Amino acid sequence: MVVVSSSSGRTIGDELAASLGWTHVHAEARRFPDTEGYVRLPEEHVAAVRDGPVVVVSNTFPDAGIVETLLLLDLLRDIREGRMENLRGIEPQRLGSVGPGLILAVPYFGYARQDKRFKPGEAISARAIGRLLAAHCDGLVVLDLHAPAVLNDLDVPVAFASAMPELATHLQNTVCPDFILSPDKGAIDRASAVAASIGCGFSYLEKTRIDAHTIVHKAKDLDVEGRVVAIVDDMIATGGTICRAADALRSQGAVAVHAACSHGLFTGGAVNRLSSHVDGVHATSSLPNRRAVIPGGPAIARGVRSVLSLLDLDAS
Numbered sequence: 606m607v608v609v610s611s612s613s614g615r616t617i618g619d620e621l622a623a624s625l626g627w628t629h630v631h632a633e634a635r636r637f638p639d640t641e642g643y644v645r646l647p648e649e650h651v652a653a654v655r656d657g658p659v660v661v662v663s664n665t666f667p668d669a670g671i672v673e674t675l676l677l678l679d680l681l682r683d684i685r686e687g688r689m690e691n692l693r694g695i696e697p698q699r700l701g702s703v704g705p706g707l708i709l710a711v712p713y714f715g716y717a718r719q720d721k722r723f724k725p726g727e728a729i730s731a732r733a734i735g736r737l738l739a740a741h742c743d744g745l746v747v748l749d750l751h752a753p754a755v756l757n758d759l760d761v762p763v764a765f766a767s768a769m770p771e772l773a774t775h776l777q778n779t780v781c782p783d784f785i786l787s788p789d790k791g792a793i794d795r796a797s798a799v800a801a802s803i804g805c806g807f808s809y810l811e812k813t814r815i816d817a818h819t820i821v822h823k824a825k826d827l828d829v830e831g832r833v834v835a836i837v838d839d840m841i842a843t844g845g846t847i848c849r850a851a852d853a854l855r856s857q858g859a860v861a862v863h864a865a866c867s868h869g870l871f872t873g874g875a876v877n878r879l880s881s882h883v884d885g886v887h888a889t890s891s892l893p894n895r896r897a898v899i900p901g902g903p904a905i906a907r908g909v910r911s912v913l914s915l916l917d918l919d920a921s
């Protein structure tokens with residue numbers, strides 16, 4: 606059985622294939638001069654994707670990732686349905702269908718934060734992207750989705766995978782925190798799971814976002830005097846949330862502050878900004894960058910097994 610990665614899924618595709626004990630195939634992806642995308646499955650792998658369930662690992666970020674993901678799913682659907690037509694008439698042109706078993710695993714689900722109408726007239730972007738993807742696969746696995754409820758009503762089974770167990774192990778082995786902080790209420794479940802796994806203290810802040818670059822935290826007494834603290838969030842974008850939380854921790858006596866997240870977007874100089882506020886930044890491999898030091902593949906593998914079992918298919 607095979608994991609097929611798009612251009613955004615190579616590293617995590619390696620980890621996922623190793624966790625499942627499957628073969629990892631790289632789909633070819635390039636751009637035409639006008640920037641339109643092109644994907645192709647090398648011929649030598651066509652038989653393998655008809656041989657059992659297939660997992661496509663691909664991000665829906667940036668926007669070009671959505672198109673690449675859809676092209677790849679459409680291509681694999683054709684092959685699995687036996688639609689092999691080509692201009693040169695190379696045989697076979699038609700085969701039988703191999704049935705359901707095309708799973709999409711999305712390490713970083715772009716558009717996740719627009720999960721409701723914050724103002725009248727807005728698109729619910731996360732749901733729109735979810736519906737689009739669900740129309741092209743038999744099951745979906747999403748890693749540490751910002752607000753999972755938005756994908757609850759899709760037409761295919763969805764597994765919400767979490768890399769918090771691996772994140773906790775990594776923090777324990779590298780910085781040994783004795784306090785975990787959630788920088789807002791939205792990250793409480795994830796951060797408290799990490800604290801429980803490590804067996805250390807936990808608290809959270811209440812955050813108000815003024816705009817994309819400005820956030821404020823409500824003042825709160827935190828029991829962090831002399832402690833090593835890790836702030837745990839689902840994603841870091843501009844770094845503003847983490848920098849403000851780190852300032853609050855330092856002012857209350859924390860001796861070291863680390864930032865850990867599933868998704869390291871690091872937009873607009875975030876890594877530089879963070880370096881003057883925290884002692885270390887740790888992210889999973891959902892997005893390729895230098896802070897991606899926590900494997901995201903094992904969590905996705907757990908999600909794949911759960912979707913396969915919901916589809917009554919064998920993962921072994």
Ligand code: R5P
Pocket residue numbers: 788789791792817820838839840841842843844845846847
């Ligand atoms: C929002 O609720 C998210 O969980 C993150 O806290 C947020 O997206 C981080 O963004 P930034 O790094 O720009 O503050």
